[in-house]
Amino acid sequence: MKKERRKLDGNSFLLVITIALFLVMYVVGCILFKTQGFAKTQNFLNLFISNAGLIVIAVGMTIVMITGGIDISVGSVVAMVCMILAWTMEMAGWGAIWSTVFVLAIGLVFGFVQGWLVAYLKIQPFIVTLAGMFFARGMTAVISKEMISIKNEMFLSWAQCKIYLPFGGYINKKGMLIKPYIYPSVIIAIFILIAVFLVLKYTKFGRSIYAIGGNEQSALMMGLNVKRTKLKAYMLEGFLASLGGFLFCLNTCSGFVEQAKGLEMDAIASSVIGGTLLTGGVGNVIGSLFGVLIKGTIEAFITFQGTLSSWWTRITIAAMLCFFIVLQSVFAAAKEKNKK
Amino acid sequence: MEQDVVLTMRDISKNFPGVKALQNVDFTLRKGEIHALMGENGAGKSTLIKVLTGVEEFESGEIQIEGADTAIINRSPQEAQANGISTVYQEVNLCPNLSVAENLFIGREPKRAGMIDWRTMKKKSRELLEGLDIHIDVSVAVENYSIAIQQMLAIARAVDMSAKVLILDEPTSSLDDGEVEKLFGLMRRLRDQGVGIIFVTHFLEQVYAVCDRITVLRNGALVGEFKVEELPRVQLVAKMMGKDFDDLAAIKKEGMQNRIKGEVAISAKKLGHKGTIRPFDLDIHKGEVIGLTGLLGSGRSELARSIYGADKPDMGELFVKGKKLLVGAPLDAMMAGMAYLPENRKEEGIISDLSVRENIIIALQAKRGLFHLLSRKEQEEFTDKYIDVLQIKTADRETPIRQLSGGNQQKVILGRWLLTNPDFLILDEPTRGIDIGTKTEIQKLVLQLAEQGMAVMFISSEIEEMIRTCSRMAVLRDGAKVGELEESELHQNSIMKAIAGGGN
Amino acid sequence: AEEDLITVGYAQVGAESDWRTANTESFKSTFTEENGYKLIFDDAQQKQENQIKAIRSFIQQEVDYIVVAPVVETGWETVLQEAADAGIPVILSDRMMDLADDSLYTCWVGGNFTLEGETCGDWLAAYLEEQGRGEEEINIVTIQGTIGASAQIGRTEGFAKKLAEHENWKMLDMQSGEFTQAKGQEVMESFLKSYDDIDVVICENDNEAFGAIDAIKAAGKTCGPDGDIIVVSFDAVKAAFDSMIAGDLNATFECNPLHGPRVAEIIQKLEAGEEVEKIQYVDEAFFDTTMDLEAIQAERAY
Amino acid sequence: MENIKKLTSKRLFMPLFCLAVMLIAAVIASPDFFKIGIQNGVLYGRIIDVINRGSEVVILAVGMTLVVSASAGTDISVGAVMAVVAAVACAFTAGGQQSVNEYIRNPLLGALLAILVGILCGCFNGFLVAKLKIQPMVATLILFTAGRGIAQLLTNGQITYVRVDSYKMLGSSIPGVPVPTSIFVTVLMVVLTMLLLKKTAMGMYIEAVGINSKAARLVGLKSTMIIFLVYAFSGFCASIAGLINSSRIYSADANNIGLNLELDAILAVALGGNSLAGGKFSLLGSVIGAYTIQTLTTTLYAGSVSSDQIPVYKAIVVVIIVSLQSPELGKLMRRLKAKFSAGAGKGAVS
């Protein structure tokens, strides 16, 4: 009993809090917007459908944040990935599969370069990825200033392939039976989430990431290959950013310069809400998933509310974010005090 | 290479800006020996070890290790490990966020089907620690344990790697006698298995208790290599210091016995901190040195911290010179004339990137307040004074403190507090990592300060040192103060008995 | 009663400009409960993915009509298909969508950016003619809008068409001022230092023109009807009238934001089961210093 | 040789060197870069533009440097705070109207109120970071998100114009004075901050807290208070920058004032050779960094690089500069060289 109690110490405790708060929030939404159908299964699934890309990206972000780094290039990388997908398929006439493989490779390379600069030249991650952010956004414009719409049939068939779930259907106002559905992107996102969870928990690479974030110097002295591990972390992150971009593109089916602006902040916020520390060493991808869901729920609140002006939307999102973060910190502080 | 030699270092040189840390140093380690590496603070011991294990690059010289035909250069601790060298560095190096088990096994985790086998890892950790008589929860993050435990963990990790060469850089600085004994048992066992062990320490008894050979460094240069039997203590000290040394016996608490206690300087009434130290009463008089003694984790540090307000006490009252003091933050305690040298130098003592000068004057500056900046000239005068008084070895007063050797860092911190001219000085392990010469100087200094009317609280794991300096002792057990020993009762035996508790 | 109201979900781009605010206001004041509507308004903060989320949410809320002012033209197939599956008609406002299947939306209401650009070219030709500079070599610079925005693309394209018709017109440089005054000023400062002899500055929105005017003045030149440099811009926000009255700006080409009433009209028709036209332009005018600007400004809604 | 070594080992050498290289590049791109003339009684020329336009980033970088130093984090809200400040100033002086040609309310009072609001924003950030121990980037994310919303709320979603000549002075120039006002303000801010840091113990306190807040507390520094103050100061800097920017366009454009300037400010701090991990800092370094960025931007404009492609060049230059500043690069080169020369012989051990 005593041991179990202890296990809940600190970080896992925060995760439990995050999940609990999410549930509370969702239930509140169901009550508040009962007549508008907040409680529909599909509404919940939409959280995943609309955020599949973000989930994958937040997972990647969590990895670099655990190493004590950060990657603010992801939003731009997503834009670049979408643009390359659109350009190669529409302008260069590539097949959807080749385009996809190509962008994933680009993500790896991008991650490699950033990772190399961070790990081997010891340049501060924020600055490296800031440059990465500029670079990717600029490259998007270099490839094409105009928007490109993806019309490739195979790609569209991936994007629009509804997978119906056998439960939770309802009859709508017009008398049609609406069955809840998801897209393949959701399945990919969940798969990635699980895979990364396992990697972080059960591989040497995963544990090294935590060690480096905890104390880089110590990790080095304990004989870990800090540089290589960091490089790998950023490569994995770059890969996940491009995969996230691919999923994002399945949702938006187009490429243009302004795409996914500020997505990095969403990813960082999700990770942090999920209990990842920017100082490194602490974090959990499951938490990040809930971070994304919480952000999604906040946004859903606002859409369902339906009368806020633009500025009130921003202020409300920020206020809820603030409320959430402060609440979390209060819980954490209380826990800390109890420990002492 | 000689038959039973596992490691040779030839002609090693290493410079830091302004410091010749190593000059043409030779070192030879043989199979199955425990080899002491001795020298004053800043002599270059840690640097030699860092050069060997790839933490620092070196400029010239050659390292050979058994099994490799050519000279090797370790570029990172990882390579050193691959070459069979396992190391415990001077400053405890563990990942605070990871569990005990992981810290023991990271980089060499037991696996099943390609995945880390957590269960086996925990089981092995428990076994490993139990072998060392440490009973802790291995799934808890390391940051929750005291320095002493952490030091034991670092040792356990290094020892378990079954290397050809084991390096221990001041592993015993935070350990109490019992733990030191355990460690020695372990070292002897490894020696018998043929492991070569390099052992750095400032405790002479320990050298004579376990070592076979001694290499002495002075100011970055090799003095010589000796067999233990051939080098009596006095000579060893002389070799380290480069001059003859009047033995420890020189320190005596002359006149102390006869002196009447001064007025009460500090008085704690039912002071306590939930979870760490139970409410205690304690009076500290002017001009006395009060020691705190107890086993590891008995709460000595916590008692001191609760007086200073480092951990804000949540019950009881504190009186300074009869006046009640509300301590909200350490600054309040400082203003009331207190000073506190913390036990964890790296985390709570040094401000690593600031210069020696800034590290020395900062406490005084904080006391004077934001707008009363000490002039540069005053700052430099003060700094030079303490560099001189405490014999701090530094290239320059503007050198960042992190570049100083461990012992010299400690002296800087001590200087910082002496500069504030406190009425009540708390020293938690002040001599940790300090060489024998300076240690004596510090003990003298403490007595001298007390003579001048300062009240001093002294915490040390070395009972002899305590006996030499303290005029009274408080005994702690399991986070509670259980008794006091007067001057007349201060003998090894009686203290041990008090610590152990009346038989239960 | 609540049930009789027609529910309209409106996915707006954001509030990035005065134009947009006026556009939003026009919807909010049209789709009121008094007029028989329930408006669910969503602001996408300039992000397409937010708009997609909003449309999905509208579908869940079972609105009667969805109105979208798309952030961008591309990438709407999937979500519009979802709306179609749920049987909800979609009306586009402002920007067009680039879709393989046009049946996914019912109709489009908006301004014609290319036409605006062309009008601008025609106006300039007429103005120069009037000034007796019809044959002179005319040096032009353009401060473009945010690259990729439909307004930027349309206006650049429209003007380019006219540019090609005049051999004596020379486009010296084009640079994006990102639709802001500050950037417009910075770009103009740079232009002025690179080229000595600029005759015309085309600003793709009013705010850029304000910045350009400041830069021109700082460089010791003058602009407007009586000045060295002709400055024209697009949008015709209120502040642009101030600028024309002050004699700094030559002309501005309207981009009408008042789409609300037009959309309401369409919805009424659809409710009555009538057919509607697929493409519906709103009326747009232009204003220059020859007009009674103060009177016009007083009447305008934005 | 000795002298060169001494020179290159100075902290500010690399940032200065990079600035110099940028300036040379600028001259190559536009030969009249250093040409200064007088136009309308005010200094005029590209170099003046750089110094003038760089004001906001420099001022923000001053505040950012201290924030980074003391809290090992960044204040990403400064751009949004600038927008709030501009909105307060304009909405107040214009009395809530959308466009005015004369002040409705006292402009000085407006400026003061605006600065106060900026400082309050800083205090809010400071409270979250120092007192509630929320990670800086996340704490400031709140105002980053809300700031422009608040600004729009104040101006009712529209750009509010104050078309009064005296309102434009801060961003342009005071009649009769040939130097743009913002340059004065910038110099004043930098010098005052320097004095504050050097003539009081504040500089040392901030560094100490940033390096080791536990140790700093034990030597009697009030870490919480210092971190709080630093954020409040950053808010103050943001409000000055916001006023300048608002004065330049004599309006409050909630969506665009200070957009992405937080990134430039952070970049300036890093280009100045400061570590984003906190601790030791050089204020002058940040200032140099800020001007380096501005020179780059102006040069790219002059070189007619399309503004949406500018980021590519910016990224490349940034990477080159920070790589040059990285001591690891030297080590790596040395190793490569050693490997090369040893390669022929024994075959290096890697």
Ligand SMILES: Nc1ncnc2c1ncn2[C@@H]1O[C@H](COP(=O)(O)OP(=O)(O)OP(=O)(O)O)[C@@H](O)[C@H]1O
């Ligand atoms: N990173 C560094 N930069 C500059 N000088 C350094 C650095 N590390 C060590 N030194 C200097 O090298 C000398 C040797 O230091 P070292 O740490 O080896 O001493 P030590 O023998 O281990 O002393 P101690 O017993 O105090 O631990 C000292 O003068 C120290 O100031």
Ligand SMILES: Nc1ncnc2c1ncn2[C@@H]1O[C@H](COP(=O)(O)OP(=O)(O)OP(=O)(O)O)[C@@H](O)[C@H]1O
């Ligand atoms: N053997 C142990 N098992 C479990 N926890 C321990 C053990 N030793 C110490 N601790 C933990 O570490 C905390 C601090 O102990 P600490 O070592 O500071 O005490 P101390 O009496 O000051 O000893 P010292 O200062 O000599 O290390 C204790 O309160 C306890 O929670």
Ligand SMILES: [Mg+2]
């Ligand atoms: Mg040492």
Ligand SMILES: [Mg+2]
């Ligand atoms: Mg202790």
